[in-house]
Amino acid sequence: MTSTQPAPSPVRPPRSMLSIRPQARVPRTDAGLQPGDVISNPISGETFRFLRTADSTGGQLLELDCTVTPGGRVAVPLLHVHPKQSETFEVLEGSIRTVVGGIEATHGPGETVVIPAGVPHIWENASADRPLRFRVRLEPPGHWEALFATTFDLARRGETLPDGRVPLVPMAVNLHHSPEHFYLAGPPVWAQKILFAVLAGVGWLLGYRPGRRLETGTGGVLPSPGQATSSWTVTPCG
Structure with missing residues (x-):
C-alpha cells in the first residue's frame, strides 16, 4: 500500500513582515543642484544662490537668495500662477515691486511677501539704479530647480525670446512634463493643459526633452550677467 502525504501548508511570512508597507518616495530634483550652487540669467538680471534644495530638505521646500540687477525682473515677465506651490519673498536689500492678486505694492528690507498657491502674481526690481536681493521659498519645491535651470541656461545661450521668455514649444515640453x-x-488652465500637451508632442518630434541636468566643471557657478561663459555645460535629462 502506498501512503498519501498531506499537502504541505503554504509558508506564510511572519505577521511583522506582512505589516511592512513601502515608504513613500521622496521627490527629487533632476537638475543636479546642491546648496551653494549659483545660476544666473543674463536677460532678466537674476542670480540665484541655492540655500536649501528639494533633496536637502526631503522634498519639503526650495530656498534661495535671488539677486536682481537694477531694472531686472522675473525671468518670465507675465502674470502667472503656481497651482500647487506657495511662494514667500523676504526682502534683504533694495526694493521689490509686486502685483499679487491684482494688488500692486512695493516692499523694502525687512518686509515679507506671501503668495498663496493659485494666486496670480508678478514681480520686478522697483529700482532702476540699485540691485535687489531677496530670499525666496517655494513650498513644496516640485520640479522648480530643473525649470529654473532650463530657463536660465536657454537665456545664457541666447535661445529665449528678447524679453527672456522661453519659446512656446520647448516651454510646453517642460511644463507638460511638470x-x-x-x-x-x-487663459483657462484646462485650455493651457491641452495646448501644452499638443505642443509637447511636437517638441518631442523636434528633439526637445524636458528638464536639464547641470554638470559642473570648476567651481559650480554659472556666469553672472556680463561675465564670460563659464565651464558649466547642460545636457538633457535622459
Whole structure:
C-alpha cells in the first residue's frame, strides 16, 4: 500500500513582515543642484544662490537668495500662477515691486511677501539704479530647480525670446512634463493643459526633452550677467 502525504501548508511570512508597507518616495530634483550652487540669467538680471534644495530638505521646500540687477525682473515677465506651490519673498536689500492678486505694492528690507498657491502674481526690481536681493521659498519645491535651470541656461545661450521668455514649444515640453507648476493668469488652465500637451508632442518630434541636468566643471557657478561663459555645460535629462 502506498501512503498519501498531506499537502504541505503554504509558508506564510511572519505577521511583522506582512505589516511592512513601502515608504513613500521622496521627490527629487533632476537638475543636479546642491546648496551653494549659483545660476544666473543674463536677460532678466537674476542670480540665484541655492540655500536649501528639494533633496536637502526631503522634498519639503526650495530656498534661495535671488539677486536682481537694477531694472531686472522675473525671468518670465507675465502674470502667472503656481497651482500647487506657495511662494514667500523676504526682502534683504533694495526694493521689490509686486502685483499679487491684482494688488500692486512695493516692499523694502525687512518686509515679507506671501503668495498663496493659485494666486496670480508678478514681480520686478522697483529700482532702476540699485540691485535687489531677496530670499525666496517655494513650498513644496516640485520640479522648480530643473525649470529654473532650463530657463536660465536657454537665456545664457541666447535661445529665449528678447524679453527672456522661453519659446512656446520647448516651454510646453517642460511644463507638460511638470504639470501644476506654472500657468498664465489669463487663459483657462484646462485650455493651457491641452495646448501644452499638443505642443509637447511636437517638441518631442523636434528633439526637445524636458528638464536639464547641470554638470559642473570648476567651481559650480554659472556666469553672472556680463561675465564670460563659464565651464558649466547642460545636457538633457535622459
